[in-house]
Amino acid sequence: MAYHGSSYRSQLTGYKVVFIPMHGTKAGTPHDVVTGWLLAGGGSVWGRPVELLVAADGSLLTSDDDVGVVYRLATAGRKDTGTEGHMSPRLSVGGADPMNEAVQTALNRQIKHEFSSAHFYLSASGYCESISLTGFAGWLRQQSREEVGHALRIFDFMHDRGSRAELQALDQPGRDFVSLLDVFTQALQHEQAVTASINEIYALAVREQDYPTQVLLQWFITEQVEEEKSVSQILEELRMVGDSSSALLMLQRELGTRRAVAPMPAAAS
Ligand SMILES: [Fe+2]
């Protein structure tokens, strides 16, 4: 189990991968398997483990959504050292295997989709600015920034895997919005298309047994559920608002308070 870590405690906890033995349906005492994300002294954190996946060779893959990398934990020298029953962890950042060409092509295409999403939301933000709905404009602008973060997440992942991301030309985003309902209807269609694309790449990564890419995409699959949900919710609220300008102003005040939920991934080092 990966403990992502809690920053709300007076003393920081989590930030580790543990093994929990099961005795029937009862959980036993957790044993630390990988630690070190919380630095000595307890005040400083450099990463947060999230998803876990056991690869075909028995190694354990862990993604870290704070610094955007995938770790591979493998055993080393168990037979020689006679330390049967104890793992001798060796962490390596990124995968040792070269990336499959079809997966690389798909990820490059997804980078384009994410940047296209950023363009779409920024264009929609401009439309809202032009009709003085600054709260909606702010929400859409923030969404645009998050989409850039998504693109960079894949960009960095590819370089961590020893590949080279290839940026592609972007299509001009639509600008002829006719109403807020139109903006968010298009946004939902856009997100549904991105979800389908992510699912397709995940299926490809499964076929190609590309485990690090599967771990990366699990984050995106979760994110897409959130994205579709939040856009659908706004769409529903807009339908409820109808012609009421006071309700519309309340909604846009609420949306205008949106702040970044996660920092942009740092460049791969
Ligand atoms: Fe995205």
Ligand SMILES: [Fe+2]
């Ligand atoms: Fe999105």
